[in-house]
Amino acid sequence: MALGTWVDFGRLDDLGQLDTAAHRIDARAKAFTTLAFIVTVMSFARHEVSALTPYVLYPITLMSLGRIPAGYLFRKVLVAAPFALAIAIFNPCFDRQPAAAIGTFTISGGWLSFASIMVRFALTVSAALVLVACTGMHRLCAGLEWLGLPRVFAMQLLFVHRYLFVIAAEGARMMRSLQLRAASPYRLSLHVYGALVGSLLLRSMDRAGRIYGAMLARGFDGNIRVLNRQAWRWSDAAFAAGWCLFFVVARMWNLADAVGRLLPTGGAS
Amino acid sequence: MNTPALAVRDLSFAYPDGTEALRRVSFQIPRGAAVALVGANGAGKSTLLLHLNGYLMPRHGEVSIANTTLTPATASIVRRAVGMVFQDPDDQLFMPTVFEDVAFGPLHAGLPPADVERAATDALQRVGMLHLRARPPHKLSAGEKRAVAIATALAMAPDVLVLDEPTSNLDPRGRRRLIDLLRSFDHSRIIATHDLELVVEVCTHVLVLDGGQIVAEGPVAVILNDEPLMLAHGLERPHILRHHHPH
Numbered sequence: 001m002a003l004g005t006w007v008d009f010g011r012l013d014d015l016g017q018l019d020t021a022a023h024r025i026d027a028r029a030k031a032f033t034t035l036a037f038i039v040t041v042m043s044f045a046r047h048e049v050s051a052l053t054p055y056v057l058y059p060i061t062l063m064s065l066g067r068i069p070a071g072y073l074f075r076k077v078l079v080a081a082p083f084a085l086a087i088a089i090f091n092p093c094f095d096r097q098p099a100a101a102i103g104t105f106t107i108s109g110g111w112l113s114f115a116s117i118m119v120r121f122a123l124t125v126s127a128a129l130v131l132v133a134c135t136g137m138h139r140l141c142a143g144l145e146w147l148g149l150p151r152v153f154a155m156q157l158l159f160v161h162r163y164l165f166v167i168a169a170e171g172a173r174m175m176r177s178l179q180l181r182a183a184s185p186y187r188l189s190l191h192v193y194g195a196l197v198g199s200l201l202l203r204s205m206d207r208a209g210r211i212y213g214a215m216l217a218r219g220f221d222g223n224i225r226v227l228n229r230q231a232w233r234w235s236d237a238a239f240a241a242g243w244c245l246f247f248v249v250a251r252m253w254n255l256a257d258a259v260g261r262l263l264p265t266g267g268a269s
Numbered sequence: 270m271n272t273p274a275l276a277v278r279d280l281s282f283a284y285p286d287g288t289e290a291l292r293r294v295s296f297q298i299p300r301g302a303a304v305a306l307v308g309a310n311g312a313g314k315s316t317l318l319l320h321l322n323g324y325l326m327p328r329h330g331e332v333s334i335a336n337t338t339l340t341p342a343t344a345s346i347v348r349r350a351v352g353m354v355f356q357d358p359d360d361q362l363f364m365p366t367v368f369e370d371v372a373f374g375p376l377h378a379g380l381p382p383a384d385v386e387r388a389a390t391d392a393l394q395r396v397g398m399l400h401l402r403a404r405p406p407h408k409l410s411a412g413e414k415r416a417v418a419i420a421t422a423l424a425m426a427p428d429v430l431v432l433d434e435p436t437s438n439l440d441p442r443g444r445r446r447l448i449d450l451l452r453s454f455d456h457s458r459i460i461a462t463h464d465l466e467l468v469v470e471v472c473t474h475v476l477v478l479d480g481g482q483i484v485a486e487g488p489v490a491v492i493l494n495d496e497p498l499m500l501a502h503g504l505e506r507p508h509i510l511r512h513h514h515p516h
Contacts, residue, residue: 013365014405136365162363165407169359210360213324217353218421219345219377226376 010165012076012129015068016136022066027135027143029236030062033243034131038124040247047099047112051254052119058243059126066134073133077125084121088114137161142226154224166211167204174200272336273297274457275321275351275429280330282316282481290316292481293330298429303451303458305468305489308478309503314433314461315356317478321431321459322351335428349378352422352456356433358414362406367398367417370406374425392424393417396450412443419450429457436464465493465507477502 016023022030037058044052063073095110132140137158145154174196182188249255275298282291290313298304306314319325320332323344332339334350355361364370372389380388393399396416401409406417415435422430435451436444444464451458451471462468468475468489475492477485479502485492493499496506 010405010407017366017403017405138365138369207360210355210357211363213319214353214355214361215363215373216324217322217348217351218374218425219348220373221345221377223377 011072012133013137015066015133016139018067020066020134022062022134023136025134025239026232026236027139028147028232029240030131030135031140031143031147033058033240034127036240036244036247037127040251041120041123043251044116044120046116047109049112049115049119050256050260051250052116052123054250054255055123055247057246059123059130062127062130062134066130068130068133073126073129076129077122080125081121084118084125088117088121091117138224139226142224145224151222151224155222158224162211163204163208166207167200170203170207171200174203272300274300274302274335275459276333277317277320278331278333280317280320280327280332282320282325282328290481291320294478294481294483295330296476296483296486298457298459300457301455302474303454303460303472305472305475306459306461306478307463307465307468307475307504312478312503313481314478316481318353318431318433318459318461321429322348322353324353349425350428352425352427352430354415354418354422354430354432354435356437358411358418359407361418361421362414365405366402367393367404367406367409368402370417371420371424374421378425388424388426389420392420395423396420397446410443411438412440412446415439415443415447416450427456429459430454432458432460432462434462434464435460436462436467465504466509469493469507469509477504479503 037055041052041055062068063070091114092108092110095108095113097109098106099109099112100107135143141154141158144157145151178188178196277297278295280291280294281289283289294313294317296304306317308314316325320327320339321334323332323339323341326341326344327339332347334347337343337346337350339347362370364373368389371392372385375385375388390399390402393402396419398413398416398420401413401417406414409417419430419432419435432451436447439447444467448467448470451460451467458471460467460472472489475486475489476483477492477498484502485495485498490510493507494510499506
């Protein structure tokens with residue numbers, strides 16, 4: 001299934017099991033820092049683009065420490081891009097006031113806010129994906145719960161993640177049987193697709209019931225328990241504090257602008 | 270008298286659509302015995318197994334493990350005593366790594382971390398799968414998945430092991446390994462299966478289920494050799510009992 005290969009959620013789980021410097025950082029420290037990152041990035045004014053660029057350091061650092069392949073992450077961000085595009089695409093139509101100029105070329109406020117939304121989207125989505133890839137969903141949910149996320153939400157997150165694989169596997173099997181029997185699965189009527197989706201729902205529910213049964217059979221009582229819960233170390237605190245300090249500094253001063261001024265040919269804006 | 274490891278008395282069950290799946294089923298499993306549950310498709314085997322650890326709660330009749338009668342209040346105690354191995358290992362293995370999956374039961378039983386590690390390691394060693402401890406379960410072969418699924422049950426140190434079609438989808442070598450493994454256990458075992466040769470090799474007693482009722486029970490050699498009985502309930506006399514020659 002092309003989309004399945006493209007999305008490939010299973011790889012995210014495999015990456016979460018690696019043992020690297022990034023994976024060894026406490027899940028709580030990473031979750032807290034990523035949350036601070038997202039809040040800071042979203043707090044910028046709507047036309048801001050250049051001040052956001054230093055923030056790319058956070059996902060890139062975590063990605064290289066965690067040995068997360070950049071190409072894989074890029075594809076994942078692309079999968080989600082249409083959603084951000086749908087939100088940002090009308091900005092250039094509604095806001096045509098000139099807001100910046102590069103030489104004789106004038107850029108409208110709409111295009112700036114469009115760029116700003118897309119940059120924020122790329123930053124926050126890649127940071128969240130790197131967080132999952134460097135932590136693993138199970139540890140991440142336990143960490144979030146420890147940070148104060150109500151247990152019911154942590155459980156929902158864990159189960160959504162778990163059953164995503166279940167539904168994807170059921171869907172892939174159904175598509176395969178469809179492809180085996182239909183001359184062209186893309187020319188089937190809406191009626192057939194309706195039946196397929198209904199059947200997928202019922203099959204997934206059955207399977208989810210069986211998995212839940214297996215969890216109950218082994219004593220699951222609604223509490224997430226993690227073996228080897230990481231002990232909080234000074235390096236975890238330093239990781240969170242260091243990055244938060246960087247986020248605050250980059251929020252107060254436009255670092256990209258400052259670096260630009262330092263360069264001999266800089267200072268154009 | 271020795272208390273049976275598992276006793277089912279007068280158990281009846283009907284699905285919400287009215288289909289009667291079990292009708293007044295009664296039997297006992299002596300401690301340490303391996304008992305086969307055989308019957309045609311739809312005979313009620315899986316429904317019966319789901320009652321043994323409280324996934325389905327008995328509404329008519331009762332199930333007791335050692336001296337504990339299964340009720341909603343005792344379900345957690347009973348689940349620790351009954352190790353369940355499902356027909357499809359993909360339903361059973363849900364954690365990101367083999368080790369975490371095997372450790373799930375002991376961890377949720379509230380054991381201290383050192384004991385959880387030991388229980389999971391011992392169980393994986395028991396089924397010969399310790400070398401796969403860091404692998405994601407969905408990437409294993411069918412035989413490996415089955416062995417790990419059994420380890421998840423063993424790690425809880427159950428009194429009774431309940432296995433649903435343990436040899437389905439296994440290649441001959443995987444099946445042979447599994448049969449040897451099942452023979453090596455000293456737990457009380459109840460094995461629902463269509464693999465009658467496995468029954469001959471592993472079990473001492475057999476229960477024949479048809480239409481939700483136990484229609485025959487007794488020693489394996491007696492029941493499985495009774496050709497009219499076997500044919501009448503959608504089964505057949507196994508090949509291994511027909512010809513006593515080495516293959």
